[in-house]
Amino acid sequence: MSRIKGFKAVRPAEGLCEKIAALPYDVYDRKEAREKVKGDDLTFLRLDRPETQFPEDYDMYAPEVYEKAREMFNEMQAKGQYISDTDEKLYIYELCMDGRYQTGIVAVASIDDYLNNVIKKHENTRADKEQDRINHVYTMRAQTGPIFLAYRDRDDINKLVAEVKTQSPVYDFVSDDGIGHRVWVVEDEKMISGIVKGFEETESIYIADGHHRAASAVKVGQKMRAENPGYTGEEEFNFFLSVLFPESQLCILPYNRVVRDLNGLTEEEFIEAIKKVADVEISDIPLSPEDKGTIGMFMDDVWYRLTIHDDIKNDDPVKGLDVSLLQDHILEPVLGISDPRIDKRIAFIGGIRGLGELERRCKTDMKVAFSMYPTSIEELFNVADAGLLMPPKSTWFEPKLRSGIFIHEF
Numbered sequence: 085m086s087r088i089k090g091f092k093a094v095r096p097a098e099g100l101c102e103k104i105a106a107l108p109y110d111v112y113d114r115k116e117a118r119e120k121v122k123g124d125d126l127t128f129l130r131l132d133r134p135e136t137q138f139p140e141d142y143d144m145y146a147p148e149v150y151e152k153a154r155e156m157f158n159e160m161q162a163k164g165q166y167i168s169d170t171d172e173k174l175y176i177y178e179l180c181m182d183g184r185y186q187t188g189i190v191a192v193a194s195i196d197d198y199l200n201n202v203i204k205k206h207e208n209t210r211a212d213k214e215q216d217r218i219n220h221v222y223t224m225r226a227q228t229g230p231i232f233l234a235y236r237d238r239d240d241i242n243k244l245v246a247e248v249k250t251q252s253p254v255y256d257f258v259s260d261d262g263i264g265h266r267v268w269v270v271e272d273e274k275m276i277s278g279i280v281k282g283f284e285e286t287e288s289i290y291i292a293d294g295h296h297r298a299a300s301a302v303k304v305g306q307k308m309r310a311e312n313p314g315y316t317g318e319e320e321f322n323f324f325l326s327v328l329f330p331e332s333q334l335c336i337l338p339y340n341r342v343v344r345d346l347n348g349l350t351e352e353e354f355i356e357a358i359k360k361v362a363d364v365e366i367s368d369i370p371l372s373p374e375d376k377g378t379i380g381m382f383m384d385d386v387w388y389r390l391t392i393h394d395d396i397k398n399d400d401p402v403k404g405l406d407v408s409l410l411q412d413h414i415l416e417p418v419l420g421i422s423d424p425r426i427d428k429r430i431a432f433i434g435g436i437r438g439l440g441e442l443e444r445r446c447k448t449d450m451k452v453a454f455s456m457y458p459t460s461i462e463e464l465f466n467v468a469d470a471g472l473l474m475p476p477k478s479t480w481f482e483p484k485l486r487s488g489i490f491i492h493e494f
Contacts, residue, residue, distance in 0.1 A: 086202055086235075086283045088191040089323065090172035090276055094226070094491040097167050102257035104128050104165070105265065105486035108229055110213075110296075114144065126165070128488025131156050132220075132228060145216060150223035157224060157491075166491070173269055174276050175490060176248050177327055180264035181483040186333040187245055189279060190230065190267075190490050192323035193289070195305040198298060203233070204288050204468035207295045207476070217300035218307075225494060227301050227325040229487040232293035234461065237330040241282040244275055255489070263483045289328060290468050292461075293481045298324065308494070320494035327485055331461045337435030337480040338372075338456040339407070342445045344429040346452065347420040351383065354418065354452075361413040362390040370439040373457035379410055380455030382442055401466040406457050407478045414454075425476045432477040 096104045109132035112120060117133040118140070130136060134153040135144035142149070160166050175190035197203045221227055248268050255267040270276055283289070291298055301324035308321035315322070346354045358364055362379070367387040371380030377397060381388040396413055398404040403412065415421040415430070424430050431450070433441050435458065442453035459479050467474050 087194040101255040176268040178266040188327035188329040193326040234292040325492040338458040342450040382453040434480040
């Protein structure tokens with residue numbers, strides 16, 4: 085049984101959503117964030133990355149930096165740039181990318197479901213990345229970036245969502261990256277209760293993207309519980325901001341890899357080592373794998389097709405992933421990359437950047453690139469159901485949810 089509920093969203097005033105909505109805070113590095121907010125007094129990135137309001141060398145984790153985020157939020161509310169709903173509601177959030185639509189339910193999910201593994205994870209989190217968002221959420225007393233959750237399709241929920249979408253949206257815009265965004269407010273009590281009941285009959289929901297944001301929101305909730313020992317479990321700090329999507333609508337792009345050197349091997353020695361675990365063929369075209377068990381490789385202006393040998397493949401939910409096959413049989417034993425989370429010789433390139441980015445990197449600061457077949461949503465579910473964890477950078481979801489459209493105060 086999964087628990088979600090409506091909430092009193094703080095959201096952009098009419099006509100301002102397009103100007104306020106911003107890509108997630110972790111899409112940008114520090115320099116990119118500063119450039120993005122320059123001369124823009126509305127983008128929510130200012131609040132998500134408040135260090136942009138301080139000198140370049142300022143400690144981005146200083147307490148006053150997080151206080152600045154809260155100060156700017158208060159100013160936006162005072163100016164009427166944000167409005168607050170007076171009743172608990174659900175919201176429907178549709179994104180359109182290249183003609184493909186995905187529609188999610190905006191709600192708050194239970195931190196107890198997270199702690200009890202009703203909300204399932206597939207990725208480890210890092211304490212340093214968590215702490216930044218813990219400080220941000222706690223100081224803001226609000227969650228500002230929704231967690232991207234997925235669930236197995238249910239006809240009852242799908243029908244209710246489709247019915248809501250026959251109404252007029254409250255927001256309808258195309259962001260500067262060409263992604264369409266539409267939002268509806270679910271005000272009908274029967275529809276709200278129907279959607280909530282549908283999730284009560286759903287055994288599990290899954291974190292698709294946003295593991296650090298989820299972990300941070302939960303730890304703030306636990307901190308608030310410790311500060312309020314008489315809590316009932318119904319206070320807003322017991323819930324975190326989420327958008328829930330049915331699995332059939334989700335698209336996972338590949339998460340490609342580039343490596344700086346061949347670990348002391350010549351190109352011939354490297355290819356001979358790969359031939360122990362995969363068939364190696366030259367490709368006449370840039371290779372984006374179309375089948376599981378196939379990996380593209382680019383080195384010295386040549387594309388190769390690597391077809392993993394059948395005896396190397398694995399039925400284990402994690403070891404059978406293509407990213408695991410690459411890591412376990414090529415990156416670690418041949419290239420000496422034992423821990424890709426910390427090894428500075430490897431970098432990860434989201435599939436949205438295309439194969440051209442892999443070629444560019446190999447012509448500048450890297451030696452070899454690997455283009456991957458994307459992990460499927462079913463593989464993600466299987467890993468999470470087994471209580472296992474994927475290798476780092478296994479999935480890249482597009483389009484990205486915008487921050488600043490929905491804010492959950494507690």
